[in-house]
Structures are given as structure tokens and as C-alpha cells.
Amino acid sequence: MLIIEKLNKSYGQETVLNDVSLTLDRGVIAGLIGANGTGKTTLFTMITSIEEADSGRVSTSNNEKIGYLPQAVSVQEGRSVDSLLQEALSELRELESRMRELETRIESGEAAAAEEYGVLTGRFEALGGYDIEWKQRMIFDGMGLGEIDRSRPVDTLSGGEKTRLSLAKLLLSSPDILLLDEPTNNLDIASLEWLENYLAQYRGGVMIASHDRRFLNATVNRIYEIDEHTHEINEYPGNYDDFRSVREAERKQRETAWEEEQAELKELKQVIRTVAASTGKKNRRRDNDKFAHTFKTERQQQSRSRSIQSAKERLERIQANPVQRPVKPMQFRAGPVGNEIRSDSVLRAEGIVKRYGGRTVLNGVDISLRFDSRLVVTGANGTGKTTLLRILTGEEIPDSGTLYTSAGAKIGYLPQESEIPDEETVLAWYRKGRPGGEDEFIFDLVTTGLFRYDDIRKTIRTLSLGQKRKLELARIIAEEPNVLILDEPTNHFSLDVIEELESALAEFRGPVLAVSHDREFIRKFGGEVWDLRDGKLEKGKE
Template sequence: MLITVRSLTKAYGAIVVLHDVSFVLNASDRIGVVGPNGVGKSTLLRILIGQEEPESGKVSLAPDVEVGYQPQQASDHLQGGGTSIQDLLLQATGNLRQLEERMHELEMAMAMADADHIDPLLNEYSHVSGRFQDLGGYEIDYRIEQIMSGLHINALPRERNVEILSGGERARVGLAALLLRSPDVLLLDEPTNHLDFASMEWLESYLTNYRGALLMVSHDRQFLNRAVNQIFEINENDRSLHSYTGNYDAYVQTQANARAKWEVDYERQQEEMQELRKRIKDAERNVGHANRTAPRDNDKFVRYFLAQGKQNAVSSIVRTAEVRLERIEANPIPKPPELIRVKSQFTTEPLRSQEVITLINVSKQFGEKKLFQDITHTIRPEARILLTGPNGAGKTTLFKIIMGQEQPDSGQVQLASGVRIGYLSQEAETIDPDKTVLEAYRHQQVGFEGEFIGRLLGYGLFRLEDMQKKVRSLSHGQKRKLEIACLMAQHPNVLLLDEPTNYISLDVLEAFEEAILQFPGPVIAISHDRWFIQRYGGELWTLDQGQLSINTERASGYLHSTWQDVD
């Protein structure tokens, strides 16, 4: 047992996010943590590493256990301060470097020692070299190259400062440093958010063969299916933790079966309680009727005898029914909580033009790096486009050029009359952290407060008690839900979606995906979520090494063939 958690409870003010959570983490465990946004998944990881304290309960680590943690946002964990990539790698392998230096010192000492002093040096050397070997010291240079290549950051100059890296690069460098440490326990919070297809596939394989334990929060259904053998679900209603054996698909099926049985058992018990109450009521009515009815022979003794016999029989029936009813009412099957139905839905006017967006010889570069050149294409109303390519290829920049937020170096973008572009960024860049949820949602809209509250509640993304929460207090997933709500409120007729499934909990994903599929206008999506891509389909646009290639083959078919090759 590497980590033992007993009766953990955590609250922020009056809001309980974790309640009576208990579990044991063993060396062979590969666990995925799921649950709606805001239920305390990231909080649980921070408590495990000691960044936050629980209200009650205890976290116990086995002796000498090393725990490594990667947060959702690299900026939450990696502070630059002049630190270079090489510095981070050396820090990650610090123990190995120290052991290696000590081995060299001992080798020199043994070469000069006489026979009387050699034994203690040999004993220490045996211990240090054994530890060095166990930690993979003889393979460290190979491991650095393997991990950096696997995460597609081996081309980054090692002397580059962490502060000037992009968010995606910083996340991958931080993950590389963590993997190099090879801690006994890996705690990962949304590790796939900034990875491209090749990096995700490499990480899946790496984690499958990892010698330590893994506990990770993830919304990536394909990743969960391939990388974990157990699911922890944090329940939204009671904030308790429930464990399920198997991967994500097995969890969904088990949960569905359990929910169906719960509903059947509850209805059956409700029917039994209703029948018992009716039996008691009918029996009492029959006793009263018997007492009022006299026998024909007018024999008082017979009348009394018959009445007593009937009354005793009825009393027995009543008592039996009452005892059964009392037992049920003392420990009833609770009513299954009503499932929150997320109603993501876009309402917009259809486009009249058949040429919605026209790109004419669009080119862009930063310094010596050419992102793309001479892109010429027309986007039509029914378009479904998946924009893919390596990190840093310029996908987000192309979006910003289409929206007019950045200017191309050459070429032009023409938008049809009446185009209203709805943009979902990778991060919650446009939301004022000092506004409340309600204020952020109603920004630049006209109407009464009650109308906006009604719409937010109608989406199923927030509860009434969330309306006055400050944006800065929301989890990354809750901010993402607020962005989706604001996006729907704009009534766009064109969607540009940059990693739309990032940070969204699994309960929201399917409803949002369905809304995208039903959207009446053109949609261009940047995504590395393989499950989403399989549903989305569409044309495949690949941006790589300055060139945009367009494949009319459905993106899902392309990805399927790619996964087959990898497997």
C-alpha cells in the first residue's frame, strides 16, 4: 500500500466538495478519476500531495514513497524565474546525478585506499551503485531522449527559458521532468490536454508499462479506456467516492446497470409500501363493518364470538403488515436522484451565402518560422472541418486571422454578410475573473436578471447556488462550462472551436458534442480528442511545416486507420 486515505472530508465554507472519501492505492493500480466539474477531483490530488488540508480524515504514505504531481495548468506548477529546460531536466534527475558523482568519488577513493580501508568503501559503493541501477541511472541519457521525443519536445533548445514557452510546451516539459523522476506514485490532472495524437499514443504506452502507481483525472474517454484498470467516481449528490473495476467503458456499463437496478428496486418497494398501507386501511374498515353487523339469530354470544374471531384475525393481518411497513420505513431504498440533463443547444439563423468564409493566399510567419503560406479555400455553410497538426503548427493563429484578431502577412480573409463567429478558445482567456457567473454570462446582453438565470439553469450547466460565485473561484472545468454557455448566448452561425472538449467533465461532453453535430452552420474544430473526432467526422485539414493539406476523407476514418497502424 503506497497511499491510504481514510474518511477524507473537504469543504470550502459551507460547500462540501469531498465527503468521507476512503481508498487505498497500491503499486499496480492504474486509476482514472471521473465526475462532474466542481466535485473535487483536482482538490483530491492537491490534498494527496499536501498542497491543501482536509477538514477531517487522514492521508498516510508508506515510508520513502515519492509522489509526483502534474496539475491541469503548467503555470500552476512550473514557475520560470530564469529556469531553463536543461535546469528542469537536471533537477528531475538530481538524485541520480548525486549518486553518480558519489560513485566516481568512491572509485577514486578505492583506487588510492590500502587494504585496511577498502572494505567500508566497497560496501558503500555496492549500496550506491545498486541504488543508481535501481533508479535507471545507467539508462538516464536514453530515457531523457525517449521521453522528450515521445512528447515531441526534443527539438526545443535545452537552454530555452521555461517562462517563454507556450502553454502547451510548458505542460509537456513539466510532464517530461515528472516522468524522468520516476516517482512511486504519479498524480496527473488532465495529462492529455496539450498533447497531439502521437504524444497521446506514446504516453498511453509509457503509462501502461510504468512500474509505479497511477492516479489521474481525465476527460479523455479513449485514454481512460487504454491506460487505466479502475475508475474512481466522485458522486455529485453526496460527494462520496465510488470504485469501479475496469476501464471507462466497463464503468459506464456497470453504472448504467446499477442505476437501472436501483430504479427497479425503488419502484418495487414503493409499490409494496403502497400495498401494505392499503391492506392495513382495508382491514381496519372491515373490523368496523363487522362490529356494526349483527347475526340473523340475534344470539348475543354467537355475535360476540364471531366478532372477536374476525377481529383477532384482522388484527393479526394488520399487525403483520404494520411490522413489515415499519421495517421498510426504518431503512428505505432512497429515491434515485434525478439525473442532471445538460441541454446544450445552439439557436441561430441560417446563412444565405454559399461562400461563408473565403481564404485567399493567406500567409503568416513569426520571425524565421513560417506557420503557413498561400492558403486559399472557400468554406461553405454545411462544412465540418477538423483542423489538425503538430503543436505549434499555427492552428490557433489561423483561427485568430479568420476572426480578425490577427492580421496575415499577406493575403486576405473575406466573410459573407451576416456572419457571426462563435469562438471557443483553448483556455478561458476572455472571461473576467472578478465577475460572478451571472455577470459574465449576461455581459453585452440586454434583458432581465431572471431571464439570464432561467437560461443558465435551463442549460443544465450550473445550479442556482452557482450564480453569485466569482469566476476566479471556479475550477477549470466550470470555467469551460461558462464559456460554452456564453458561446450559446451569442447565437453564432459559424463555430471555431479550439480543443472544445478540454476540461469538460464526461457528463457534459456528450450533450455538447450533440449540439455541435446539430449546429446548422459551418464548424471548424481543432481537437486531439479521438472519441470526439470519431463522432464529429468532417474534412481533414492538416497544417504542418508551413503547408495546409486538405483531405475530403472523413477525419474519423483517417484516425481509425492511424490507430490501426499504431496498434
């Protein structure tokens, strides 16, 4: 069991986690969600002692072993695939060696040796020591690494292969508690489905930070959400769909409360204006009773004064703690009306060939986008999907083939990995090379709902991976493209941003080409699905 008690973490004046407490029992698979930058990765690094908490306590019952897959995998240069595997099995090898020693001592009649041997054999069995060769093959095949050369240097692998190798290594070590930070980012659909089945049978506790809704629905039985405003953690039973139903009801309540509060504010301001205006008017006396008239006038003025004071006090209370205004929906603007592209051939590539060394990645690929195209490209890791997008956007040059782009096309490209320089601030990079005043850019950036006023002066190196990607997305929105090319557009985004992005894409007036392994995104996207395999692009099954 993992036990977290009143964990707190701040960076300077910025609170990241506030009094976070939870327990993770054996058999519980929990999803950890929250907006980008709310501290999901920070929580994992404090559980694993990579970072220290400001206060609070993390503990496990019975000294249970914690295994952690970070979001950004780093591997030492020069290491081979096999050396990493042997590292994963180090505890088993040590147990094996000690058990051989104890067997010799048991034969000599040492009672203490027999007792220790019983403890070690229980641990050896729990780690899968008696069927480790089978387990190793099963995990490697499931991760799509079955054919990989074990002597190959790890730094020659693709990013996706490194992630899958790191995950395979972690699963082989058989930790009691698994912490997985965005484990699906570099998994193809076959590996995703294998991992879902594997986790369903896992006997320990698991916590997963993930943006993949279908993966969460298939695996988790509890949701922990880090609130981006209070920085506290909230617990919800069930999977992601169960959580979303609760949050959707809460969102509708907030919208209703905001609308009712705005109506009340308008009414209070009107009361203050009306009563104040009437107070300044003199009442005309209609009889000769001067005393009665004066008394009546004073009573009316006192009543008006009380009404104004009461309205002002209520107004001040509301303004001191207003209901948060609902965020404006994300929207891709394809420039002014009429700027959308209407060509039947917006972007076309024919016979594209690309080689790296002796390996042919793209072998005669043809693809065409018309004004209303919605295309998703899928395929296993390393098949050339990103290479194809980089060629289409002019980031790479093919070895052969032709590329045509319509003169009216303005492409917005979201790369798979962030390409923003770390030394700049959020605002400086957002406005770079674009005319306009600072206040205008601040307003535009904040109204996207992707950043708050507190974020705009931060340096980019202080942002999470998800926040960097949100900045790239905000820049694309601001540039008003009429063609969108998106490489794994759900990677590193929090779930609320993904759902906003899906809605914005549905309303976009232009062609969209996306590479994705996110099954829920592909379903909602609703376009044609093409598969890149063995250097060829083929239309998928309907």
C-alpha cells in the same frame, strides 16, 4: 503504495471532498473522473501537500516518491530547458556522488560503507541511473522535444511545449507514484500514443485525471469517480468504457424511477382532489332507517379521511426526498427556425500568411466553410492552429491574404484558454451586454445543466478551469450562433459535458470548425479532417 484515509475538504460552507478513502498499488493505473469542480485537482494538491486537508490522512509505504503534473503548468522565468532537466536528475546526481565516496571507503575495508552502498545501488538502478542518457533521449523524442535547443529559455516556449517539457521532466525523475492532471491537453496525437505505451510499462502506481476517453481506455485498469452530489469517491473496475456501461444502466434506472414517481405524484394529487370533493357531498337517504343511514355515512367519511391522510403522507414523503429530475440535453440553438445560414460560402480565407518575428506560422493557407461544413483541424503543437482560428474570428489580423464572412453569419467562438475576467460573478458575466431580467438569465443558465443555483453568485476566480470553460460554453449557447468555431473543445471539460457537447454538435444546424487532438471526439464528430503542417493546410487521409 499510496494510502488515502477519510480525507475531507471544504471551502467555507462548500464541501468538496467527503470521507475520501482509496489505495493505489504498484501496477495500478487509475483514472480519476468527475464533473468540473468536484475536487479532482484538490485531491491531487492534498496528496502532494500543496494544500492541507481539513481531516484525514495521506501516506505512502516505504516513503515512496510522488511526482505530480499539474493541470496549469507554471515555470520560473529565466530558466533554461537544461536547468529543468538537471533539476529532474538531482536525486540521481546525489546518489552518484555518495556512491563514489562509499567506493573509496569500501576499498579501505569499511563494512558499514559496503552495506549502505548496496542500498544506494538498488535505488540508483530503480531510478534508471545506469541508462539515464538513453532514457533522456527516449523521453524527449517521445514528447516531440528531441530537436529543442537545451539552452533556450523556457518562457520562450509555447504553452504546449511547456506542458510537454514539464511532463518529460517528471518522467525523467522516475517517481514511484505518478499523479497526472489532464496530461493530454497539450499533446499532439504522436505524443499521446507514445505516452500510452510508456505508461503501459510503468512499474509504479499512476492516477490520471483526464477527459480523454481513448487515452483512459488505453491506459487505466480502474476508475475512481468523485460524486458531484455526495462528494464521496466511488470505485469501478476496468477502463472508461466499462465504467460508462455501468453508469448508462444507472442513468436509465434513474429516468425510469423519475417517470414512475411523477406518475405516482399525479395519481396522489388526483386522489386527494377527488376524495375531498366527494366528502363534501351529502348522501341521499333511500329508506326510512335513519340510524343505518347515519352509521353508513360516518363510516364512508372516516374511510375518505383515511384515504386523504394516507395520500397526503405519501405525497409529503416523496416531495421531501424526490428522485432527481434528469438533466435537459445540451442544445445549440441557431436562433429561430429559418435563421440558419444556407450559403455555399459562409466563411472563406485565401492565401493567409502570418509571421511572428522571423518565423512563418501560416504560409498561404486556404479554407472555406459552407452551410453544412464539418471540419476538424489537427496538427502538432505550435503549428498555428489557434492562430488560424483567431484570424477567422477577427481576433488577429493576418500579414497578408483575404478573409470573407457572409453577412448572415453569427459566429460562436470557444477559445482554447479562458478569457473571462476573474473579478466578475458567474451570472454577471453570463448576462453581460444582453437584455432581459435576472430571473430569466438564472433560469436559462441553470437549465443548460452546466451550473447549479449554488454556483451563479460565485466569483469567477473561485471556479476551476473546467467551470470557467463551461461558462464560456453556456454563453455561446445563449447567444444562438449559426456558425461554431471551437478551439480544443474537449479541453478541461469533464467527460459527461464532452458527451453532451458531442450530441449537441450532431444536432446543430450550421457549419462547425474545430481544432482538436481528441481522437474520440474526432471520430464522433464525423467531418473532414485537415492537417496543418509547415504552414500549409492539407486534407487528411480518408
